[in-house]
Amino acid sequence: MSRSVEEKKPAVKLEHVTKKIGGKTIIDDLSFEIYKGEVFGFLGPNGAGKTTTIRMLVGLMKMTKGNIFIQGHSIKGEFKEAIRQVGAIVENPEMYKFLTGYQNLKHYARMIPGIDKKRIDEVVKLVELEERINEKVKRYSLGMRQRLGVAQAMLHRPSVLILDEPTNGLDPQGIHDLRNYLHELAYKEGVAVIVSSHLLSEMQLMCDRIGIIQKGKLLGVESVNDFVHQGGEKVRLTVDDGAMAAKVIHQKLAMESASIETETIEIEAGREKVPVIIDTLVHANVKIYEVVSVTQSLEDRFLEVTGGKALV
Amino acid sequence: MLIILLGLLLVGALITKLNTPEPKADSQWKQHLAQENQGMQQNLNQMKGNDAYANYLKSEIAINQYRIDHNLEPAQGTTLWSFVEDSTSIMILVISIFTIIVVSTSIASEFNTGTIKLLLIRPIYRTEILLSKYIAALLFALLSLVVLFLFSWLIGGIFFGFGGADEVHLSYIGGEVQETSWTLAIWKEYLLHGASLCMMVTLAGVIASLFRNGGLSIGLTIFLLMGSNTILTLISKYEWVKYVLFANLDLTQYDNGTQLREDMSLGFSLGVLAVYYVIFVICGWLFFTKRDVKA
Ligand SMILES: Nc1ncnc2c1ncn2[C@@H]1O[C@H](COP(=O)(O)OP(=O)(O)OP(=O)(O)O)[C@@H](O)[C@H]1O
Numbered sequence: 009m010s011r012s013v014e015e016k017k018p019a020v021k022l023e024h025v026t027k028k029i030g031g032k033t034i035i036d037d038l039s040f041e042i043y044k045g046e047v048f049g050f051l052g053p054n055g056a057g058k059t060t061t062i063r064m065l066v067g068l069m070k071m072t073k074g075n076i077f078i079q080g081h082s083i084k085g086e087f088k089e090a091i092r093q094v095g096a097i098v099e100n101p102e103m104y105k106f107l108t109g110y111q112n113l114k115h116y117a118r119m120i121p122g123i124d125k126k127r128i129d130e131v132v133k134l135v136e137l138e139e140r141i142n143e144k145v146k147r148y149s150l151g152m153r154q155r156l157g158v159a160q161a162m163l164h165r166p167s168v169l170i171l172d173e174p175t176n177g178l179d180p181q182g183i184h185d186l187r188n189y190l191h192e193l194a195y196k197e198g199v200a201v202i203v204s205s206h207l208l209s210e211m212q213l214m215c216d217r218i219g220i221i222q223k224g225k226l227l228g229v230e231s232v233n234d235f236v237h238q239g240g241e242k243v244r245l246t247v248d249d250g251a252m253a254a255k256v257i258h259q260k261l262a263m264e265s266a267s268i269e270t271e272t273i274e275i276e277a278g279r280e281k282v283p284v285i286i287d288t289l290v291h292a293n294v295k296i297y298e299v300v301s302v303t304q305s306l307e308d309r310f311l312e313v314t315g316g317k318a319l320v
Numbered sequence: 321m322l323i324i325l326l327g328l329l330l331v332g333a334l335i336t337k338l339n340t341p342e343p344k345a346d347s348q349w350k351q352h353l354a355q356e357n358q359g360m361q362q363n364l365n366q367m368k369g370n371d372a373y374a375n376y377l378k379s380e381i382a383i384n385q386y387r388i389d390h391n392l393e394p395a396q397g398t399t400l401w402s403f404v405e406d407s408t409s410i411m412i413l414v415i416s417i418f419t420i421i422v423v424s425t426s427i428a429s430e431f432n433t434g435t436i437k438l439l440l441i442r443p444i445y446r447t448e449i450l451l452s453k454y455i456a457a458l459l460f461a462l463l464s465l466v467v468l469f470l471f472s473w474l475i476g477g478i479f480f481g482f483g484g485a486d487e488v489h490l491s492y493i494g495g496e497v498q499e500t501s502w503t504l505a506i507w508k509e510y511l512l513h514g515a516s517l518c519m520m521v522t523l524a525g526v527i528a529s530l531f532r533n534g535g536l537s538i539g540l541t542i543f544l545l546m547g548s549n550t551i552l553t554l555i556s557k558y559e560w561v562k563y564v565l566f567a568n569l570d571l572t573q574y575d576n577g578t579q580l581r582e583d584m585s586l587g588f589s590l591g592v593l594a595v596y597y598v599i600f601v602i603c604g605w606l607f608f609t610k611r612d613v614k615a
Pocket residue numbers: 029034052053054055056057058059060061206614
């Protein structure tokens with residue numbers, strides 16, 4: 009799944025971005041880079057600061073400290089040049105309800121030179137709204153508004169696409185299509201895509217790298233593969249004497265184990281080690297009641313990294 | 321909104337038509353005017369101070385005298401032009417309210433609905449967006465004034481006869497009476513009311529940018545517009561009242577002898593309004609462009 013990142017010039021660069029509102033630090037010294045041709049996932053529990061970061065990325069909020077560069081242009085100093093590169097949805101895709109979907113797109117198209125009718129039809133087709141595009145937006149469902157939001161963000165062929173929880177309200181088919189489309193944009197057209205979401209399984213399929221944010225702090229940026237596999241596989245054993253089993257394994261196999269309960273231990277080891285472990289324990293007269301191989305999902309890993317904070 | 325404007329004009333014309341008896345030709349109008357002038361002259365002689373009212377009386381006397389001298393009989397009852405003139409101040413109030421609604425909605429409601437976000441992430445400066453919303457509202461007001469003029473003329477004509485269309489308008493300029501066109505006179509009045517219209521619309525824009533709430537901005541501005549007279553009477557005895565925005569809003573006070581204080585003049589009011597205007601524009605601009613968008 010991981011794609012090499014050829015160009016080292018970042019499409020988006022955050023430098024020590026800090027945001028304080030009323031003395032409270034909401035975003036704390038965020039620094040990371042996003043490159044063209046990758047899908048970057050921005051992950052974090054509710055209230056972590058994902059939307060706030062995105063607001064600063066698109067210039068809706070000012071930074072208290074730091075700077076953000078989009079294709080080398082500072083969002084502070086060269087707003088027009090920077091924002092021209094960006095297509096975005098921030099929180100919910102709110103459109104003019106009294107206009108039709110098509111009129112909404114036309115309205116946004118007028119604000120950026122070089123968007124013709126053909127391009128509007130193209131993005132409408134892309135998000136599969138052809139049938140309903142001439143209906144008033146107030147009659148749209150959540151998923152249809154989300155699709156229209158995506159259409160609006162892509163209208164001017166931005167080189168940086170920022171989507172705040174784009175899968176919110178989409179049906180499985182819609183999520184599947186969006187994922188394929190984002191991959192196509194990133195890998196074929198070299199767009200830098202930033203997606204925020206709580207849907208971890210979704211991120212796992214959609215993103216190349218993820219940055220985890222919690223309480224306004226960046227906990228780390230990793231490729232999805234590393235992230236999932238770093239935790240590694242584990243074997244969980246239920247035995248009559250956990251302490252004894254742990255000692256045996258340490259002495260004979262030089263493997264570390266963690267005791268979960270008195271009778272349950274977990275060993276960091278892959279499937280291939282399971283027969284050896286069982287063999288060793290049987291020889292040492294440890295009674296084995298259960299053996300389970302545990303693969304950590306992104307979700308487990310996420311909970312581990314964020315300290316087990318519940319997600320919605 | 322323009323339809324409502326027309327509706328109100330029609331209703332106004334109907335009521336006026338039904339309430340005024342058929343005008344009778346007055347064969348002795350010259351005597352009546354002369355009597356009127358005598359009364360006013362007496363008033364004028366007894367009066368001390370109040371220059372504004374004195375000037376107003378002087379101009380009325382001069383115009384009446386001009387009518388007697390030039391055998392210009394004043395029109396009886398409501399005519400096309402008097403209808404246009406009478407509808408001016410109330411209809412411009414209605415236009416003010418409509419324009420306040422337009423500017424407040426266009427600036428603030430986008431924060432309520434959240435559409436402002438998608439608007440501000442285009443390669444357009446916030447200043448340009450604010451300016452275009454403001455100018456659009458002012459153009460709406462101007463369009464409304466044109467519609468008001470055309471339709472009050474038309475409706476006035478239909479109800480009170482187009483015969484009155486070529487009536488001359490007498491004005492007292494620089495010590496002598498001149499025959500001018502009614503169209504010009506009406507538009508001069510529109511212009512004087514326009515100052516207040518423009519100030520209130522600008523104020524609505526400032527409040528909308530500050531609170532980012534359409535309903536609040538509409539309510540507050542209309543409340544100020546309606547309540548300003550009451551507030552003024554309460555504070556009119558103080559010297560500093562002349563620097564209050566609302567004391568200077570009504571520029572017609574210098575035209576019809578009802579000016580609030582002797583030490584105020586058209587130029588003074590224009591100056592005060594200009595200062596307020598600059599403050600409004602700067603505040604509105606700061607509120608709109610410099611603050612975070614949390615919608
Ligand atoms: N206008 C504001 N004033 C004060 N605090 C705010 C403001 N807006 C957001 N916050 C705080 O900033 C933090 C981050 O909010 P943000 O909306 O960025 O979170 P998020 O990661 O997008 O969460 P979610 O997953 O729920 O969308 C929250 O603790 C929130 O309470």
